[in-house]
Amino acid sequence: MILELQAPSAHRWKSFVLVYSPLLRFWIERKQVPASAQDDILQECLKSIFLGIGEFRRHKFEAGSFRGWLRTIVNRRVADYFRSSSNLKSAPPELLLVAEAREQRDPAELVAEEVALKELEARALHLIRESTAERTWQMFWLSTVEQQPTAKIAEQFDVTPAAVRVAKARVIGRLRKMFVDSASQCES
Numbered sequence: 001m002i003l004e005l006q007a008p009s010a011h012r013w014k015s016f017v018l019v020y021s022p023l024l025r026f027w028i029e030r031k032q033v034p035a036s037a038q039d040d041i042l043q044e045c046l047k048s049i050f051l052g053i054g055e056f057r058r059h060k061f062e063a064g065s066f067r068g069w070l071r072t073i074v075n076r077r078v079a080d081y082f083r084s085s086s087n088l089k090s091a092p093p094e095l096l097l098v099a100e101a102r103e104q105r106d107p108a109e110l111v112a113e114e115v116a117l118k119e120l121e122a123r124a125l126h127l128i129r130e131s132t133a134e135r136t137w138q139m140f141w142l143s144t145v146e147q148q149p150t151a152k153i154a155e156q157f158d159v160t161p162a163a164v165r166v167a168k169a170r171v172i173g174r175l176r177k178m179f180v181d182s183a184s185q186c187e188s
Contacts, residue, residue: 017046019123019178023067024074026116030109031078044077045070124178132171139167 024045028038049070056069129137139157142148143164154161 013050015127016049019120019127020070021046022123023116023120024070026113027071027074028078030112031075033078033081037081041074041077041081044080045074048073048077124175128171128174128178132174136167136170139164140171143168144172 021042025038025042028041028045033041052073056066132140135157139153139159142153142156143150150161150164153164157164
């Protein structure tokens with residue numbers, strides 16, 4: 001999905017916004033942004049992502065990740081908000097720093113972020129589920145989630161074991177496309 005966003009597509013952008021907006025909003029809320037400004041900052045983040053997606057590069061041996069890139073954009077837009085003349089006085093000094101090391105973050109925030117990431121994965125699975133043939137999805141689900149033997153699934157759907165593996169690979173391939181960070185970790 002991320003790499004496909006670099007080629008203009010209203011459908012892909014809509015899917016991206018649906019999947020990632022709640023995570024972006026989560027990060028914005030954690031920065032003590034007043035509720036009245038959160039939607040505006042989210043829009044500024046989405047605008048920055050849309051305009052900058054062509055510049056995002058993920059290389060196997062380079063530091064950084066797509067979520068790290070997104071977090072940096074959120075941090076910068078939040079810092080921009082607090083730097084504006086009327087909001088500078090209300091900004092905690094640490095919010096004006098763009099980079100924030102994982103070790104410096106509150107453990108409770110890390111747990112909350114993990115929950116937000118699980119929700120992101122659930123939304124992505126839902127999107128993939130909606131656009132995948134029922135039979136393909138069932139073979140994937142039985143094989144991957146329920147970990148049933150390939151031969152048993154093949155027998156149930158009256159297909160070859162190779163067809164089950166292909167169905168599983170198709171769905172996993174779509175998941176990897178959606179989560180470039182996870183895909184590159186799987187290859188490492």
